[in-house]
Amino acid sequence: MHRLGYEADDLNKINAIHITGTKGKGSTSAFADSILRALAPTARTGLYTSPHLVAVRERIRINGKPLAEEVFAKYFFEVWDKWETNNKMKDDDTPEKPAYFRYLTFMAFHVFLQEKVDATVLEVGVGGTYDSTNLIPQPIVAGISALGIDHIFVLGKTIPEIATQKGGIYKPGVPALAISQPAEGLDVLRSRAAELHASSFSVVPTLPSLSHLKLGLAGAHQRTNASLAIALVRAFLASPRLPAVFAPHALPSSTESTLPSSIISPDPLPKEIVEGLERTSWPGRCQVEKDTVEERLSWFLDGAHTVESLVCCGEWFREVALGDESRKANDRILIFNCTSGRSGLSLLGTLLDTLALSSSSPPPFSQVIFCTSTTYSSGTSKGDLVSNSVDPHDLETLATQRELADVWRELTKDSGTDIKVHVLPSIEDAVKLARGVAKNVDVDVLVTGSLILVGGVFALTSTPTPSLNHVSPTPSPQLEKHERAEQPRVLNAEVEVERRAKVDEASEKKRAKKFTKKEEREADKRGKASALMESDSESESSVTVVEPKSTDHSIEAIEARALARIIEMRDARRKGGRPAKSRASTAAVAVADPPAEEPTEEEEEESEEDTKPIVLSPEMEAVQARAFESFQRLMAAERAQAKSSKAHVSGTKKRLNAAPSGPNSSPTPSGANATSATKKRSKAASDENAQQPAANESIEDDRAAKKRRKREKKARKLAKQASQKSGDISEDLEGDEETEERKRRRKEKGKGRMREEDAHASS
Numbered sequence: 001m002h003r004l005g006y007e008a009d010d011l012n013k014i015n016a017i018h019i020t021g022t023k024g025k026g027s028t029s030a031f032a033d034s035i036l037r038a039l040a041p042t043a044r045t046g047l048y049t050s051p052h053l054v055a056v057r058e059r060i061r062i063n064g065k066p067l068a069e070e071v072f073a074k075y076f077f078e079v080w081d082k083w084e085t086n087n088k089m090k091d092d093d094t095p096e097k098p099a100y101f102r103y104l105t106f107m108a109f110h111v112f113l114q115e116k117v118d119a120t121v122l123e124v125g126v127g128g129t130y131d132s133t134n135l136i137p138q139p140i141v142a143g144i145s146a147l148g149i150d151h152i153f154v155l156g157k158t159i160p161e162i163a164t165q166k167g168g169i170y171k172p173g174v175p176a177l178a179i180s181q182p183a184e185g186l187d188v189l190r191s192r193a194a195e196l197h198a199s200s201f202s203v204v205p206t207l208p209s210l211s212h213l214k215l216g217l218a219g220a221h222q223r224t225n226a227s228l229a230i231a232l233v234r235a236f237l238a239s240p241r242l243p244a245v246f247a248p249h250a251l252p253s254s255t256e257s258t259l260p261s262s263i264i265s266p267d268p269l270p271k272e273i274v275e276g277l278e279r280t281s282w283p284g285r286c287q288v289e290k291d292t293v294e295e296r297l298s299w300f301l302d303g304a305h306t307v308e309s310l311v312c313c314g315e316w317f318r319e320v321a322l323g324d325e326s327r328k329a330n331d332r333i334l335i336f337n338c339t340s341g342r343s344g345l346s347l348l349g350t351l352l353d354t355l356a357l358s359s360s361s362p363p364p365f366s367q368v369i370f371c372t373s374t375t376y377s378s379g380t381s382k383g384d385l386v387s388n389s390v391d392p393h394d395l396e397t398l399a400t401q402r403e404l405a406d407v408w409r410e411l412t413k414d415s416g417t418d419i420k421v422h423v424l425p426s427i428e429d430a431v432k433l434a435r436g437v438a439k440n441v442d443v444d445v446l447v448t449g450s451l452i453l454v455g456g457v458f459a460l461t462s463t464p465t466p467s468l469n470h471v472s473p474t475p476s477p478q479l480e481k482h483e484r485a486e487q488p489r490v491l492n493a494e495v496e497v498e499r500r501a502k503v504d505e506a507s508e509k510k511r512a513k514k515f516t517k518k519e520e521r522e523a524d525k526r527g528k529a530s531a532l533m534e535s536d537s538e539s540e541s542s543v544t545v546v547e548p549k550s551t552d553h554s555i556e557a558i559e560a561r562a563l564a565r566i567i568e569m570r571d572a573r574r575k576g577g578r579p580a581k582s583r584a585s586t587a588a589v590a591v592a593d594p595p596a597e598e599p600t601e602e603e604e605e606e607s608e609e610d611t612k613p614i615v616l617s618p619e620m621e622a623v624q625a626r627a628f629e630s631f632q633r634l635m636a637a638e639r640a641q642a643k644s645s646k647a648h649v650s651g652t653k654k655r656l657n658a659a660p661s662g663p664n665s666s667p668t669p670s671g672a673n674a675t676s677a678t679k680k681r682s683k684a685a686s687d688e689n690a691q692q693p694a695a696n697e698s699i700e701d702d703r704a705a706k707k708r709r710k711r712e713k714k715a716r717k718l719a720k721q722a723s724q725k726s727g728d729i730s731e732d733l734e735g736d737e738e739t740e741e742r743k744r745r746r747k748e749k750g751k752g753r754m755r756e757e758d759a760h761a762s763s
Helices: 008-014 025-039 069-085 100-115 159-169 183-195 208-212 222-237 244-249 271-278 307-322 341-355 392-397 399-412 427-437 451-461 477-485 487-532 555-574 586-591 601-609 618-658 671-726 729-762
Strands: 016-020 045-048 060-062 119-123 141-144 175-179 200-204 287-290 297-301 331-336 367-371 420-424 443-448
Touching (some): 016 025, 025 045, 025 119, 025 244, 025 271, 045 100, 069 100, 159 183, 208 222, 222 244, 222 271, 297 307, 307 341, 341 399, 367 399, 367 427, 399 420, 427 443, 443 451
Parallel strands (some): 016 119, 175 200
Antiparallel strands (some): 287 297
C-alpha cells in the first residue's frame, strides 16, 4: 500500500463492513450491499467479492454495477504503473507485484478510495487472519457467516481451527458479529473477539419475520444470511463513524458487550430493509433460468462446492424442482464437477441424501454428466474462466471426472434404476448433450459443485447475469467525472491497453516465428532420410519434407554420395583435421547433399541442444550397409597395397645385406692381426650402431604410444558424442583410426630398420 501512495489508516475512509465465513458470505455481502443502497439511494457504495462468474470485473462494483471495461483497465494500469515506478521494497523477499487475488484486492482499495465511496462491503477471499482484505485497520463492523470444512490445507481440518482463522477479522473497538454456530466454533469466535479487543460480540439469530418475505435469493438457508446482513447494516447505522449520507437512518450507539436486539434483530423490519432484501440478486446461487436455445430446457444453477452448501443446494432443488407438481414428468440431468475426485464421495453423497424424498427414493436424475471446467470443446476456456489449479495430466486424462463417475456408480448401485453416466472433456460438450435431450422432452438440469462450472454455463448459454444495481442512484459528481471530465484519461487508458496488447502480440509472433524456424530445421533433419525414399504405407511420420526435384534419389546415387562422404571423413582424419560436417547425424551423412552455406550462429546453438536420435527406415539402413561394405572393400585394397610396400622394403633390405662395401669403406688389412683388428672394430661399430637405432626406436615408440593414447582418448570421446546421432558409424570411424595408427607404427618401425640397415651397410 505504501508503494501505491497510501497509508494503512487511509483504508478506514472506505467505511467497510467486513464479512467472512465458509458458506453464505457472498450472499450476505449481496444482501448488505442491496440494503445500503435501498437506505440511501444517493450514497455511493462499493462491493468487493470473489470469485467471479463470467468476467473478473464482477469482483469490484460501484453502486451494484461491475466496473466498465475502460474504467477497470484505467485503474488496473494505474496500480501496475505505480508498482513499476516505485519498486523499492522494505523486504528483499517481497515480489515486485503480488499474486492474482492480492493484486485485485489492492486494486479494489485503490478504486474505492479514488471513487470516494460512502460505504463498502468487503468479502474475505480465504480464511480471515491472513487474507489480503484484512489489511484494513478499522472497519465499521465485522461479521462471520456459517462455518464449515473447506480449504483444510490452509485453514485447518477442524471447526475450531477454521474458526480461529475466520475470527482474525475482528478488530479493536469494532463490533464483532456471528450467526449461531456449533458450540465448538462459537466458543472460539467469542474468545477471538475478546483476544482482539472487539467492542462487543453478538450472536445473530435467524429472524422469524423473514419466513413471510420472498427474498431475492432463493433457498431457506438464505434467511440466515439475510439476518446477518440486517444485523451488520444496523450495527453500521449505530456506529459513531456513520457517513453523513446515512444520517437520516442513524441508530443510537451502544457500549454494551453485546449489541441489543433492537439493533441486530428489529421487529418489525423497516420498509427500506425489506425492499433491499427483496431486490437482492446474486447470480449463480440458487438461480433458475430458461435456456436461450431450447425452450424446453431449464437451468438450475448453484455454485455450491462444500458439504454444507450442497445441503442447501439439495434442499432448494428439492423444493423448486422435485416438489413442483408441474415438473413431475420432466427429465432431469445433473452436471457436476469439483476440484478433486477424492472429495466426490462426501459431496455427491451429501447431495443424494438431501435430494432423496425418502430413504428408499431412487436418485432423481436419468442422466449424470461429469465434465471438466474447460469452457469449450476445443480445449480452451473463456479468458476470465481459466483455472490453473488443475493438474494438466489429470485434465487430459479426465482423471477427476472418472473418479467421480466411479463414486456415483458405487453410491447408486443398489438404486435399481438405469442412470446414464457421461464423462465429458468440456462444459460445452455437457451443454450440447443436455440440449439434445431437450429436443424431445422437458428437461431440468441441475449444475453444481463448482462456481467455474456455473460460470461456464452462463458464458455458453448466454444466460443473463443480473446486475446488483436494482436501486437507481442519483449520479454522483465522481461518476460524472468518469463520464465527462475524465473521458480523455479513459481514452488514454484504452490506448494504453491497445498498445500493450500490440506489444504482447508482436512478442508472441516473434517467439512463434523463432519456434517455427527451429521446428522447420528439426523437421528437415528428421525428414531428409525418409523423404528421399518412398514412404512406407505404415509410416507414422507427421512431417512432410519436399526435396528439390534436381536431386537424384536412386539407390545407386545415394550409395555413391554416402561412400564419398565416408572417404571425405577418412581423408580429413588422416590429415589431422576434422571433417566438414562432423556433427551431422548418420542420416544426414548418408543422404544429404553438402550444405550450400554455413549454418548461422543461432542454428549452431540450437544444434548443440538437439540430441534426439534419428530413426532410419529399413531401406536407408540397407543403403548405409552397402555404403560401408564398399568402404571396407576400399580399405582392404589399401591394406593389400601397404602389404606390397612392406614386401618391397624387405627385398631392399636383403639386397643391401648382399651388396659389397661402398667406396668409402676402409681397405681390409692382410694377415691374422689385421683380421683380428678388423673383427674387433666391426664388432664395436656393430654394437654402437645396434644401440643407436634401438635407443631411437625406444624414444619413437614412447612418443608414438603417448600420441596413440591421446588419439584413442579423443576418438572415444568423439565416438561417444557421435553415437547419439550417428549410430554405428562412430565405431567404424574409430576402427578406421586404429587401422591408421597401426600403419603409422609399422611405418615408424620400418624406418628404424632401414636406419639400422644403412648403419650396418656403412660399417
